[in-house]
Amino acid sequence: MIKKLLHKGFSALLALLVLFSTVSFTIEKHFCGDVLVDVSVFTEVDKCAMEAYEIALEKITKKKCCKDVVDVIEGQDELKFSSFEDLDFEQQQFIASFAYTYINLFKALPKLIIPHKDYSPPNLVTDIHVLDQVFII
Template sequence: MQSFKKIIAVSLIFAVMFATSSFTVSMHYCCNKLVDMAVFTKAKVCDAALQAQTNPSKKCSFEKKGCCDNKSIVKEGSDNLQKTTFKMENQNLVFRHTFFYAYINLFEGLVQNVVPFLNYDPSLIPKDFQVLHEVYLI
């Protein structure tokens, strides 16, 4: 149970961090093929080794100026988080404490059945008072 709470807490931390942070993914395409991809920085453009390769289709060559393309994906972070305060009044605190204490102790069983008057003798009644005063329960 404790490890489950820790996993949930860490996942919520990462969710808030991802929602509030911003980043950019930059991609460089040559001949409609992804050449370089970078996160937080600009992607590198075609280097001399790629320009020296031969292209069998001849539709797009690395020597052409308009063949390469840069694309970027920008994820904007949000700053509209609201800070909440948890203020508990004394009456609510006493009620919750009493409620949880009573609820937890509700399910505790006794070790044995305790009868507090087991060792005491009943009182002696010398006369029947109902008959003496002629008072009957109906």
Template sequence: MSLAILILVSTSSFTIEKHFCEGFLINFSLFNNLEKCDDIPCADKCQNENIADADCCSDVIDVVEGQDVFPAKDFDDLDYNQQVFLFAFTVSFNELFNFTSVSKTRYKNYSSPFLITNKLVDHQTFLI
């Protein structure tokens, strides 16, 4: 699931538009078109001031482009150490969430053989 989300985010592209007035961020937009500051008092100030070098208001557009092509790696392209690590990681990760019982005890219903004589008494070995 997390790999699918990672691929979705890395392949999607989006545009961030920012509108600055007098060096301050006034408005930004992630997917839609940006609204200009016509109704903000900054727009009136910009018309009255004469700035020769730059405008009072400016727009900055950042485009984040996603990847189009993913290089497909084959298991044989990896070197031996990477293959061993990948195999050990997948086996241990699968065993982490494996909730099967360990094993069944086969001797639970075992009945001991019938004793004809007591061996300890016959051989006279007693624990003191």
């Protein structure tokens, strides 16, 4: 029972590991001056109230006070798939012999035939040993 649960748990964990290693996402940060105003992972960041003032200020000074920083975390693009033909002959031979012996390791035992399985013993009316007073000493 616990072996099945551990097997399923490790399988799910490895599947999630493969999934998260291939997913890419972006982290967007909005700074107003040197102060971090908003951080967003899946949506766009909220702009600060200085955005309207910044447009007017940019016309005068040509300098922006707010900036957006985008960090892209890229996942793995390709997964490596190996085939049996990519292995050396010795490795192929080892895997084939290991698989053959592993499969034959768990052969079922022959079904035992019990001839008296459905036989019910006769009902005891009296205990013969007590009746005849014959005891093994």
